[in-house]
Amino acid sequence: MAGSEPTTAGSGRVGDAAAHLAQDTADLVRSQIQSVQGEVSAALRRMGAGGALLAGAGLCGALTVASAHQTALRTLEHVLPRTMASALLTCAYGSAAAALGIAAWDRVQAAADASGQALERAREGIPDAGGSVSGPGAAPRSPDQGP
Numbered sequence: 001m002a003g004s005e006p007t008t009a010g011s012g013r014v015g016d017a018a019a020h021l022a023q024d025t026a027d028l029v030r031s032q033i034q035s036v037q038g039e040v041s042a043a044l045r046r047m048g049a050g051g052a053l054l055a056g057a058g059l060c061g062a063l064t065v066a067s068a069h070q071t072a073l074r075t076l077e078h079v080l081p082r083t084m085a086s087a088l089l090t091c092a093y094g095s096a097a098a099a100l101g102i103a104a105w106d107r108v109q110a111a112a113d114a115s116g117q118a119l120e121r122a123r124e125g126i127p128d129a130g131g132s133v134s135g136p137g138a139a140p141r142s143p144d145q146g147p
Contacts, residue, residue, distance in 0.1 A: 069089065076085035 073085055073089060
């Protein structure tokens with residue numbers, strides 16, 4: 001029995017050390033999570049305030065456009081009948097919308113093409129299942145190796 005007591009005391013010390021390590025690790029993880037939560041909460045508060053300011057700017061921009069429209073309409077009404085002035089502005093706005101839409105479509109298509117080309121270049125440098133590398137710097141394959 002005397003021989004079993006040091007083993008029990010030794011495993012008690014190891015068990016205590018493991019328990020302390022587990023507690024310290026849990027405390028460290030808990031403090032890191034609280035720190036990250038605080039940082040994320042602060043960032044979200046700033047983002048929320050920025051979103052509110054952006055919404056206010058959008059509203060002011062819409063009011064500016066409405067005011068500019070009224071000014072242009074009233075100016076044209078001095079030269080043209082009211083319905084013709086309104087039709088002229090409608091055609092101008094429609095033409096501008098079409099031109100901006102076409103320009104936007106061209107930009108989106110160019111971005112899609114560029115990202116597709118970048119993806120192809122990235123794929124060329126990735127090793128295939130056989131472990132060889134395909135691409136500009138790779139050794140040529142023999143016809144019996146396949147694609």
